[in-house]
Amino acid sequence: MARYATLLLCTALTAPPAALAQTAPTTASDAAQDVTDDADVVVTARKREERLIDVPTAATVLTGSAIADRGGATNPVELLGGQPSVRILDTGSAMTNEVSLRGSPTTRGTSGDPSVGLFRDGAYIGGGGFSGRSFSRIDLFDIDRVEVLRGTQGALYGRNSVGGAVNIVSAKPEFENSGFANARYAIENEQFQLQGVTNVKLSDALAIRLGVDFVTQDGGFFRNDFLGTVLDRNDSTGIRGQIRWKQGGTDLVVRGETWRGFVPAIAFRAYIDPPRTGFPRGYIQPERTYPWSTDAFSRQEVTSWMGELNQELGFAKLRSVTQYRKRKADYALDLDGLNPVLLAQLRADGTVTSTTVDPGQAQEREEDAQFFTQDLNLTGELGDSALNWLAGLEYFHLRSNSEQRTLRTPTVPNPSPGNRQPLRTTFDSWAVYGSLDYALTSTLNVIGEVRQTWDEKSATSRRFDLATGLPSGGTGFVVDFANAPSNFSYNATLSWRPQPEMTLYGKVGSSYRAGGFNQDLGPATQPIPIPAAYDDERSTSIELGAKGRIARGTTFGIAAYQTYSTDIIVALNNGCFIGSTVCNSSPVTFSSNAGKARTWGAEAELASRIALGAGNLQLSANGSYQKGRVTDGPFDGQLLPQIPRWTFAANATLNAPLSGDVSMLVNVNYNGQRGGVHDLVAPGAPAPFDMDKIDLLNARAAVRLGGLEAGVFVSNLTDATYDVFRGAGARRLNPPRNWGVQLGYRW
Structure with a gap:
């Protein structure tokens, strides 16, 4: 802990001395003077600046201060969990988690x-x-606000905005001269985090903002006891620099x-x-300790x-956004969940009678993706x-x-140690909107939004x-594919304001989700073949809604x-599973079109937001119901997977003065879900598993003195x-309870 304390102290000492005197922190008393709400937050949901309350669509804004009150967020589950109609498909790794809105389909573990x-x-x-x-x-570091737009956003936001769009505004x-340094230590997994930001005014027209994000972890909740490693490892460093004129x-x-990091x-x-054939007594491993022979990681x-x-x-406002982004990732995963020593023991005591179990099965994946985006628009009034x-x-390029x-484990009949399958894809897209x-x-008001998109996609892949080093698997694993689809998306909205701060609206709109390619085409023994490519998904949505302010500080x-x-894109698997007599390994998940x-x-x-003397109490609650079914094709009548029937959440934050410059903050937040199934299943197969x-x-309490804050948290x-x-x-479990301490300084 000494090195962590030293690191925090050094960060705090980098604050400009003048800044410490120039900017006073907001106190509980200050906050109570002007009890407002997030409806007045300025957003760019329709690619122009306007108040959230004036946007005729279902939308939520998470401000940076609200995120900080909850203790911050470093992954999508922490950031978006508890938002209306939001579902985070949790794979256990933040790198492969997936965001879903309003029951939009997910394709976990695929490309x-x-x-x-x-x-x-x-x-x-x-x-x-x-x-x-x-x-x-x-992406989640030093956030100004997060705009969560629910419902189809295809006309203004383009591809893949079927369930909605999430825009993180840094x-x-x-x-001004300002900044902060925050440190957090979680006891149960021995995780230390440090974030520091300094903002410096260089002149009336020029300012810079520099930030560092750091995390290291000595323990963990999920462990590989065979190799003695931690599976839920967190070790990374990020830096950011900005200049504004x-x-x-x-x-x-x-x-x-x-x-970069783990x-x-x-x-x-x-x-x-x-x-089960090959496992007469079944076999269930411990909840969070696994005997893998593969050293699993995600980086x-x-x-x-x-x-x-x-x-x-003058006549309009020009906005240009230019971005170049390079993303590299790799991971390793054990496919059989065993090791040779344990397998021998299980065979000796009769737990495993199958002769096809291979304890050497593993998967390694890596990617190197480069993005370029240019978005240019004009907004005005007449x-x-x-x-x-x-x-x-808009122009978008992806390579x-x-x-x-x-x-696998080589054998005499099959001496191969396995195969590799490289995949090269390019995607170019042009759009006017x-x-x-x-x-x-x-x-x-009557509102019309349109977008015309032209896409060009190609993919090349072989298995070796x-x-x-020779090609393997035959022609079924040769991919040479290219197409050039186009799409017209629209939104038509009628908006009525019966009162100045209340809006009723009805809208109809369309969107599309880009088709693509499956990299993992599975083993030759798989019961269900995997297609090399799948087509675009197209959707049309109808929505009725109301929003507004019903009292000072209260919104709904x-x-x-x-x-x-049509051509809905879903995640399926190839029918393999641990214990199968045909394909005894973890299933390969792939993307496919499942019909309407x-x-x-x-x-x-x-x-x-309620004034309580010199403090305030912020309360929020939401609930949603969603359901989806396939309406034709081989899965006709089945529930769409990964859609909880009900989601609900509540949040309470109390800011209150204690004495003089000392105040306290208490935050409690809850989210829950009920219903839903995990997968579509092949006709005649057993029913899908229900979602838990x-x-x-979660809870957090803190005491503030001037710019200093000390607190405790429990997740x-x-x-x-x-x-x-x-x-x-x-099966995969959630993390258990964790708790820890936080220390922050803001100037």
């Missing part, structure tokens, strides 16, 4: 694109491989950042119910450069602000090189034997929707245990 638009400061960052369906840790340099009508921000590995335990590296220009032109207009152009290696928002009366939102999809589907649901949210119920409670307060994944031969 498929996400069904939710993932954006940083308006630039798309999703896709490109197995680690492209979620945000990286560096804190930009401000024209703002003068006259010009506002330019340039940002560079890099982050994140928790994909972990599971063998879970075989008796009786990622992200480097990006971004330039954002906002220019007043006719005394009766008509708001937007016109934009990805990846490789998968599947390992625009919107018109016309005020028919002072309270009634690891020993000989309700919405109901129905979505019709219908998804429907409703959601409600309420938030209130989730009840997750999973009740030590709830539930499966985040269930399959035919494997």
